[in-house]
Amino acid sequence: MKTFVVAQKEHNALAKGVAQALGLSLIEPQTVHFADSELRVLMPDLSVCAGAHAIVVHSTAPPVQENMFWLFQTCHALQQAGVKKITAVVPYLGYARQEKNPDGTVGAMQLIARLIEAAGVDQLVTVALHDPSIVSFFSIPVYDITLAPFLADFFSQHYKQGEVTLVAPDEGAAAFVDQIAELMKVPSIYFEKERYAVDKTRVLSSSGVCNTTDAVVIDDIIDTGSTIIDVGRLLFEKMGCSQEQGRTVYACAIHPVFSANAVDCLQESMFARVWVTNSIALPKEKMFEKLQVINISSPIAQVVHQLL
Ligand code: R5P
Numbered sequence: 001m002k003t004f005v006v007a008q009k010e011h012n013a014l015a016k017g018v019a020q021a022l023g024l025s026l027i028e029p030q031t032v033h034f035a036d037s038e039l040r041v042l043m044p045d046l047s048v049c050a051g052a053h054a055i056v057v058h059s060t061a062p063p064v065q066e067n068m069f070w071l072f073q074t075c076h077a078l079q080q081a082g083v084k085k086i087t088a089v090v091p092y093l094g095y096a097r098q099e100k101n102p103d104g105t106v107g108a109m110q111l112i113a114r115l116i117e118a119a120g121v122d123q124l125v126t127v128a129l130h131d132p133s134i135v136s137f138f139s140i141p142v143y144d145i146t147l148a149p150f151l152a153d154f155f156s157q158h159y160k161q162g163e164v165t166l167v168a169p170d171e172g173a174a175a176f177v178d179q180i181a182e183l184m185k186v187p188s189i190y191f192e193k194e195r196y197a198v199d200k201t202r203v204l205s206s207s208g209v210c211n212t213t214d215a216v217v218i219d220d221i222i223d224t225g226s227t228i229i230d231v232g233r234l235l236f237e238k239m240g241c242s243q244e245q246g247r248t249v250y251a252c253a254i255h256p257v258f259s260a261n262a263v264d265c266l267q268e269s270m271f272a273r274v275w276v277t278n279s280i281a282l283p284k285e286k287m288f289e290k291l292q293v294i295n296i297s298s299p300i301a302q303v304v305h306q307l308l
Pocket of ligand 1: 221
């Protein structure tokens with residue numbers, strides 16, 4: 001089947017990498033913004049669509065509503081143009097943190113799942129989905145790439161056994177961090193986090209001590225930066241992981257959402273370096289000195305290759 005990758009021109013570094021790794025062409029539809037903020041997605045060449053498999057690579061990162069709608073409109077346009085199969089690769093899936101409401105009722109993520117399917121998506125590929133239960137909201141196949149083996153390889157190039165402790169900032173991240181730590185054969189600990197308002201949390205005690213020279217705090221998302229910086233501060237101030245003691249704390253997250261003043265807070269934080277992936281394309285104003293971006297086009301391409 002004729003197959004091509006589709007991505008938004010302005011945010012397509014990851015899509016380019018995936019297309020290149022798979023030897024596929026990349027189509028960049030034009031996005032028109034109307035005065036009232038409505039979007040229109042214009043496919044450049046509709047003749048390529050008939051009977052084809054389209055792989056749409058697009059994270060629904062901030063501005064979430066706009067990017068979500070770009071995904072819906074693009075998939076809808078492809079379907080209308082006669083595409084036979086649509087694989088949506090959405091490395092960062094906005095609304096995934098709203099899998100349920102604080103009162104236990106169904107959250108907005110279930111609606112997003114229905115909208116993705118209604119837009120014509122036949123299969124979905126995501127990366128480090130915030131909660132695995134979200135898969136059950138979909139009736140199409142969902143392939144969630146964990147990245148644990150990929151990050152274990154990446155960190156193994158930086159740290160030897162006995163040099164580093166991997167730290168989960170909350171119990172939700174503990175299983176993921178344990179998986180990386182087991183593969184690397186290094187210790188891991190997690191912190192307990194308490195939510196005291198809908199969008200406010202406080203980090204409490206840790207499950208163990210950190211005896212190694214280095215510590216890497218790993219989370220799925222850095223949004224405002226508050227969770228990861230709170231944990232860094234506890235390691236730094238209460239657990240002796242400070243430069244004066246010859247020890248260094250690093251931060252790592254899969255999805256750099258970077259809202260509010262996260263960029264400034266991270267640059268001024270105790271972290272010696274902040275690693276994130278290119279699951280979200282960062283504009284120039286969100287880049288900072290301590291930031292290092294890890295390219296994940298290869299693990300994504302490996303999974304998509306199996307779906308061709
Ligand atoms: C929450 O459960 C997530 O795993 C992250 O810890 C959270 O979204 C990070 O948000 P922020 O950077 O605003 O603390």
